[in-house]
Amino acid sequence: ATLLARKGRCVVSLPGGCVIGDRPVDLHLRGLEALGATVEFEGGNIILTAKDGLKGAEIDLRGTHGPTVLGTDNVMMAATLAEGITVIESAAAEPEVLDLANFLNSMGAKITGAGTRRIVIEGVKELKGVEHTVIPDRIEAGTFMAAAALAGEGVTLNRVCRDHMKAITSAIEQSGHRVDFNEAGDSCTIFRGENLQGVEITTAPYAGYPTDMQAQMTALLATTPGISVIKDTIFPQRFMHCAELKRMGADIKVDNGTAVVRGVTQLSAAPVMASDLRASAALVLAALTAKGSTEISRLYHIDRGYEHIDEKLLMLGANVQRVKDR
Incomplete structure (x- = not known):
């Protein structure tokens, strides 16, 4: 353009x-x-x-x-x-x-x-050069919010925007976790809940729940007690990650753009393949608490949406290692 x-x-x-x-x-x-x-x-x-x-x-x-x-x-x-x-x-x-x-x-x-x-x-004739600070990435923030709910102990995320995160925050809180924002709304701390439950999520254009957080939430709900229903109205075929999560022991049934997730106690390590950007993130999240060492192939997809995600997870105490595809 x-x-x-x-x-x-x-x-x-x-x-x-x-x-x-x-x-x-x-x-x-x-x-x-x-x-x-x-x-x-x-x-x-x-x-x-x-x-x-x-x-x-x-x-x-x-x-x-x-x-x-x-x-x-x-x-x-x-x-x-x-x-x-x-x-x-x-x-x-x-x-x-x-x-x-x-x-x-x-x-x-x-x-x-x-x-x-x-x-x-x-329309104008010309534009001039400026300096501009891009807003925080709400999908990256939501991904780390889900990671903290899965495996964290009071993880704090800085440079977020509370107003942009309402749908994601609401879904995580409804499943039983706690999200505390500071007064300015640019930092939050996530506490893993004790009384967890399934939720119903339907993706929608902003300010609804974002399709780009559907896969990550599926990973979180895979080990959340109860039954969760996730419907993607934006990309009804966007459930390729579910087959890989099932290889790890998740109980998920997908039909006509809707995934029904029955939470299991724990996932188990398995060789899995990343099919796209957000599916990659979902598999990384699932692997954080899975029993054993999970190997995710074709992880290069994740680098298009996350800067140094492995380094950030290492800083939080995760045991992750990037290796070249065989």
Whole structure:
């Protein structure tokens, strides 16, 4: 989007990423076409051209499973340097979208409404360089929150944002653990609960429970007493981690985008394979309390979403070691 807005033409390969179900880019392309771009496909590449520049337009980004986060980002960035006013309806309201808008505004963009379902962008001629601090990663924070609930003893997480973590915090507290935030809401301490119970979780666009924390919560609930039900409405096929957790002794049945988890007393070590980014994190969490040494292959997926996760776990006292795939 930024290349197209600045140069009028760009060629990018068809996107990849984690195999977690259908992830079409049609909404991205539809938004750019509404701004005046021409879209062509050739040899596995997408060719985007805007010979006469991009023009403001009204764009609805409503998708089958809810708003598109990166589609909203792409259209917002392209519209920033387009001529005229662009209105995005059914926009994603995730904190990351608002953070991007704040960053662009500090560079000279004119964006209002970010963080709501309706964003208005008045195009500008140019942007200037700035320094910007990115907001905390709520999914990384949620992952370590789940790790602390599984195996911790009063683990404190710094540089988090309480307001962005409400759905994740609520799910962990409902299962019986305790999460204490400081007054500023930028630090929290997690205490493993004694009276644990199953929960029901349904993923949803922000401010609902994030699909990117579904696998990690499944790992936590695998050894939580009672029955838990996890429904993923965003990516109904995103349950490949469940087969690997079952190899470790988890009692999970998946059907039609819903996992029913019956908590067991303990998991056991087994050779397992990571299929995607969040599945990798789920298997690492499960291995923390499994009996024996668990070997996770294809763990490279995890590095796309977590910086030095093995080093951070070592600091917390976990026994982890990164080895090269055989």
